[in-house]
Amino acid sequence: MSKLPPWLRRPWPAGHGFQHTHETLESLRLETICTNANCPNRGECWGRGTATVLILGNVCARNCGFCSVATGEPAPPDPTEPARLADMARRMEIKYLVITSVDRDDLPDGGAGHFRDCVNEVRRQCPAMRFEILTPDFKDCQEQALEILQDALPFVFAHNVETVPALYPRARVGGSYQRSLQLLRLARDRCPGLQTKSSLMLGLGETDREVEQVLRDLRDAGCDRLTIGQYLKPAQDALDVVEYVPPEKFAWWKERAQEVGFTWVLSAPFARSSYFAEQENAR
Numbered sequence: 033m034s035k036l037p038p039w040l041r042r043p044w045p046a047g048h049g050f051q052h053t054h055e056t057l058e059s060l061r062l063e064t065i066c067t068n069a070n071c072p073n074r075g076e077c078w079g080r081g082t083a084t085v086l087i088l089g090n091v092c093a094r095n096c097g098f099c100s101v102a103t104g105e106p107a108p109p110d111p112t113e114p115a116r117l118a119d120m121a122r123r124m125e126i127k128y129l130v131i132t133s134v135d136r137d138d139l140p141d142g143g144a145g146h147f148r149d150c151v152n153e154v155r156r157q158c159p160a161m162r163f164e165i166l167t168p169d170f171k172d173c174q175e176q177a178l179e180i181l182q183d184a185l186p187f188v189f190a191h192n193v194e195t196v197p198a199l200y201p202r203a204r205v206g207g208s209y210q211r212s213l214q215l216l217r218l219a220r221d222r223c224p225g226l227q228t229k230s231s232l233m234l235g236l237g238e239t240d241r242e243v244e245q246v247l248r249d250l251r252d253a254g255c256d257r258l259t260i261g262q263y264l265k266p267a268q269d270a271l272d273v274v275e276y277v278p279p280e281k282f283a284w285w286k287e288r289a290q291e292v293g294f295t296w297v298l299s300a301p302f303a304r305s306s307y308f309a310e311q312e313n314a315r
């Protein structure tokens with residue numbers, strides 16, 4: 033904390049709203065990416081009654097260098113999870129629900145069927161709900177996964193490229209930049225009207241030229257929405273931060289992203305994929 037630049041230091045608001053979110057999630061045995069990824073926004077988001085649910089367990093089949101989610105052999109999908117998720121949505125009176133998952137390369141459909149079941153059960157109990165799903169890259173089953181998701185289309189389909197392709201060997205072992213772009217492109221082609229979204233972290237050692245190219249690649253893949261945030265080391269054994277990018281630079285990237293055609297851009301040190309995702313216009 034003491035090593036952080038001033039713009040990354042802030043209090044942890046933990047009032048009644050935070051406690052309510054915490055207790056609801058605990059009582060329903062739901063996992064969140066907020067906790068598993070040590071997200072710095074947890075105090076703020078939970079305090080205002082929102083959280084991003086991590087379905088399909090909290091053990092990931094991959095071991096990305098930037099991430100603190102545990103790696104190992106994931107458990108089978110829990111058939112009670114969709115109903116527990118719907119319960120949470122009702123108790124917390126959520127209007128916009130972001131659902132994500134660990135990578136499930138062990139499942140033939142990459143977990144797409146469980147995403148569908150979760151969306152459909154919540155939709156059955158909360159018909160006005162708007163959904164954003166943040167999915168893994170569905171490694172060998174992208175076509176199949178998108179076919180399955182046709183039965184449970186969200187408002188936003190998100191998949192994160194996370195960083196520039198040159199850093200994939202260190203940051204996203206097991207991932208493929210082209211495969212990630214391909215998933216976004218397929219989602220766009222298969223589901224007209226669907227908003228697609230991706231996220232990028234800065235501070236891992238990328239160059240401006242590489243970031244610029246990622247923006248263009250995402251737009252070429254039809255991506256509509258973008259978040260750009262500061263990478264913060266979430267665990268002792270995670271990759272080190274190479275650079276703390278100042279807020280003005282994030283503002284500059286926001287302008288660049290809008291210039292290349294993104295219609296919704298959140299670019300700020302604390303921006304994360306699901307941060308203020310429900311806003312009509314990014315802050």
Ligand code: SF4
Pocket residue numbers: 065066067071072073074075077078082083084304305306307308
């Ligand atoms: S930004 Fe997303 S992951 Fe982080 S606390 Fe907020 S909802 Fe959770």
